[in-house]
Amino acid sequence: MSAARPPEGARTAGEAEGFPMYAAARTGDAVADIDxxxxxxxxxxxxxxxxxxxxFARQHGVRWRPHAKMHKCAVLALRLVAAGAVGACVQKTAxxxxxxxxxxxxxxxxxxxxxxxKLARVALLARSLQQRGGRLAIAVDSPEGVDRLAAALAGAQDAIDVFVEIDVGQGRCGLPPGPEAVQLARRIGAAPQLRFAGLQAYHGKAQHLRSAEDRRAAMAAVLLLVRDQLDAFAEAGLAVPLVTGAGTGSMAHEAGSGIYGELQAGSFLFMDADYAGNDTDPAQPVFEHALFVKSQVISRNARHAVCDAGHKSxxxxxxLPLVHRPEGGAPWRYANGGDEHGVLHADDGQPLPALGQAVWLIPGHCDPTxxxxxxxxxVRGGLLQGRVExxxxxxARGALA
Amino acid sequence: MSAARPPEGARTAGEAEGFPMYAAARTGDAVADIDxxxxxxxxxxxxxxxxxxxxFARQHGVRWRPHAKMHKCAVLALRLVAAGAVGACVQKTAxxxxxxxxxxxxxxxxxxxxxxxKLARVALLARSLQQRGGRLAIAVDSPEGVDRLAAALAGAQDAIDVFVEIDVGQGRCGLPPGPEAVQLARRIGAAPQLRFAGLQAYHGKAQHLRSAEDRRAAMAAVLLLVRDQLDAFAEAGLAVPLVTGAGTGSMAHEAGSGIYGELQAGSFLFMDADYAGNDTDPAQPVFEHALFVKSQVISRNARHAVCDAGHKSxxxxxxLPLVHRPEGGAPWRYANGGDEHGVLHADDGQPLPALGQAVWLIPGHCDPTxxxxxxxxxVRGGLLQGRVExxxxxxARGALA
Known part of the structure; x- marks a missing residue:
């Protein structure tokens, strides 16, 4: 069973000495016994x-650098590298x-x-990684950002790669495509500790357009902007070593563009209910749901059942999450029951889950989950008969800063 | 400054030996230096x-047991007890x-x-607490729940307090008020390890009705249901030692009811933007915002600024969070920028925050934040001139199970 000893390497509540501790599971447990x-x-x-x-990446001749803001697990970043990825992206220094x-x-x-x-930490981390044969790169979108980064790295032995972020439709960070990006690349090149490495060009909102045609249209606009930007660099006589970006919803377009050299898609690894809501695009691989919240029914009446997973889970x-039923049967509908609860409804005439029964949820969004x-x-061997491997x-859970 | 050593007792990313570590702040830092x-x-x-x-509790002659699902900090639960609270509520065993x-x-x-x-853990924890002079109580809403709890506590030296949860409008857990609750109390009383301690009666949705009049009407319905339930117990000759419930939005009604003996309100401690959206009710104390996300601007253009706090923060x-400006000036409007970003807009003609400038956010909901x-x-001494104390x-961060 699943109580008692904490799993190796896992932080658990109640860890203080002499007090009961719990762990959701231990290796070797049946999936049915996971708390x-x-x-x-x-x-x-x-x-x-x-x-x-x-x-997919091999076929298109592009590098892939899956975004670890999604999975936050070093062991998975390393497995992706073993499978051919060049490294990992992150959003935060921590x-x-x-x-x-x-x-x-x-x-x-x-x-x-x-x-x-924080830039002092970036400099320290870059040196630590370089000393063991690794590397750290970063994005910028302002002259002040370049100057502060250069100041933090003053005296560094090795230069670091710096990407200029351009806003290709997300409306968040990034310079507007045009001459400013070329000027920023020159400013980077003028600092001995910094090396202009290329363009960061990601359109997050385009990932979640439901129709494949809408995504194609949005990405056509992105590619036009990136091409114009590359032309501006060419006119200025400045080489752009790499264009990096792309997500799980759009990556067929970047991969086939001939201008993107690196894909940052991360969600393909686990998938979620939101990405599953996108139309299939024949140019993209089909990815499977690999991430689930296992919950169970703690209360039940004639109208609904209540499970122990709310939006703290x-x-x-x-x-909201979708209900997945590995045992078959019509999925129950999940309604928000607050921080700690979900309320499950069944179609007319269909049975609700029993008290204590497992309820499997596919999260709406994998990253913040x-x-x-x-x-x-x-687990391996499926959600019904499998075991914890x-x-x-x-x-990087909670690594916000 | 705020880099380098981790604060005592705080978990930080990058804790592994020999690698750069960070901490958002150290005691004694100026608030301005908090990362x-x-x-x-x-x-x-x-x-x-x-x-x-x-x-407020003294004036109404009721006990208070603030809900620690909100703050999740042992040190705050203990301070509340020092201020007169009888203990803490939680939602999860962990x-x-x-x-x-x-x-x-x-x-x-x-x-x-x-x-x-999990009930085995409840039994273990109850014994541990009893051995040091403390106590653990729990809620039930089904005969099977009572039987399983009694089985887990079989052979226990001391009985534990068990509350019968009734559904007074939330539509989640709890029995419908009526004879079933009386039967469940009898079933509890029949188990030597269990002691019927009273009724759990909380209407979470009523907390967030915007108008004081709507909250009054919703709570009038709740009080009617609880009174009927108490009548049913009286007819059955069964004493109800305590009725417990209430939240920060409704507690004036429970406190003044003459039937609730204990208030579970927790959010009053920190407050949040959602509770601040409620009409003032003259019967309730006015609570202040005490919880803020400190963020800063990492990107800026003519249209908007981008801060480093999204819905992972x-x-x-x-x-969405509200922007608080301790320095004065019209609040900026916060728009969702995804997991790691917030997009800030200013009223026409008003300046946006500068690159690197601190942006203070009042979270929409304190518990899951x-x-x-x-x-x-x-911190003490205010958000502008104060210091980290x-x-x-x-x-109990992440204590889900």
Missing amino acids: TPALVLDLDAMERNIARMAA EAEALAAAGVQDLYISNEVVAPA HAIDSG VNLHDTLVG ELLRVD | TPALVLDLDAMERNIARMAA EAEALAAAGVQDLYISNEVVAPA HAIDSG VNLHDTLVG ELLRVD
């Missing part, structure tokens, strides 16, 4: 997703620190860092 | 909220374990637990 709520990773499905992504501390060698902070105290920013958990329970520590 | 994003607690405001709540391990003596799991493995289930952080940075560990 709830727990975040369960179907290793078989994940490995099929990795194989599909590796084949994520880079957590993954580097757990052995990841090649990291790219695809986001802006401007606080001097799964993020709801991209919609993973961030709510310390451990992924990795490993516990994966979410190294 | 971002960080969850900052205004200790002065919180202490005023505690004093108001203590006075929360009870985490708080007990950190010294909290009197805990009530105001929720159903039915898994045998604050929960958005009850709406606290659950995203390992540490609360406790203490770092509070979020003991």
